[in-house]
Amino acid sequence: MNEPVVVRQCVDGPMLVRGADVVLDDQGNEHRVTRPVVAVCTCGKSQRKPWCDATHKVIPR
């Protein structure tokens, strides 16, 4: 697998990450990637960090 890891910032949403094996959270803890694509929280309010749980949708912009 020489495919690059691709990260895409969604409009008012998470970052979609394709091709990563491990994501480190803000404490430096390792989270294994078990899906083909993962959504990483960028609003900081997720209760399942580092993963997005759609909480950003209920935060007033």
Add this chain to the structure above:
Amino acid sequence: MQVPHARGPLSAWVRDVLVGVDPGHAPDVPEDALTGNEDAQLALWMTYELHYRGFDDVSPDAEWDLGILALRRQLERRFEEQLRAVTASAEVPLDTDVGEVLLDLAQSADGPSIALRLQRDATVDQMRDYLSQRSIVQLKESDPHSFVLGRLDGAAKVALAELQYDEYGGGRPGRLHAALYAQALRAAGLDPQYGAYIEQASAVTLASVNVMSMFAFNRRLRGASMGHLAIFEATSSLPCRRISRGLERLGFPEDVRAYFDEHVEADAVHEHVVAHDICGCMVAAEPDLRDDVLFGALVCLHMDDLVACDFLQRWDSDLQVAS
């Protein structure tokens, strides 16, 4: 699964064909709204089910029985006509990016929330009613969309395959979403078998799954199928969290919540994949599909409202009977 009992002339006719009784002439399809017509929806559901798992003691040839297909064609025409009429006046956000339009539409959904009710004050029996009705959809979760895969090409196909791989467990049979739902039913003390609750399925429950099959089995409606999927995924993550909390409040075991917890995380990813990578790429490749993508999206919002009202009406009338 056994062939379900008839609920009127249309489902009786399909049942007769399936069990090998001379059915006579097929009855006329009614003119009025099919969404709330349990006889019509059950008949349609039976014709579709022949393409999924079939029925015990029914010949696999029934899948392509010309009489059944002719009746289905009439039911589908009427059903689609009605869905187009009911969504025709809906306001669609103005944006050139179809993916953003879909996500905005999902965000603007303001119908009654079944998830909020389940989170805050549904009873154990109401939660069990919810779990058993939704089993009609969730025990074949993602199966309708697999029929669409072969009709797409390029980037949209790759994105749908990626989505389906995740829905189908990402290479781990224990993570198959339909299997997680079966595990949830079992842990809740309900029957996890495919089709176990078909006799209890309401007209609206059947309509909500028939819409997915109709869009998936007609190549012409592939845009609608993917537009529907976009809203389905984009209105799932937050409600699943609410339902999980409701299950916790009512003391349901961890295995019941696992299905909903998985969907909080999975669907937060999937909504972007469907809106942009599937629908966006599909419309970029075939611009004429844009209207149907939006039609499918509006139908999903419409059906979600009907499903919520269906549960709330049933539960609130139970309350009135009880008091």
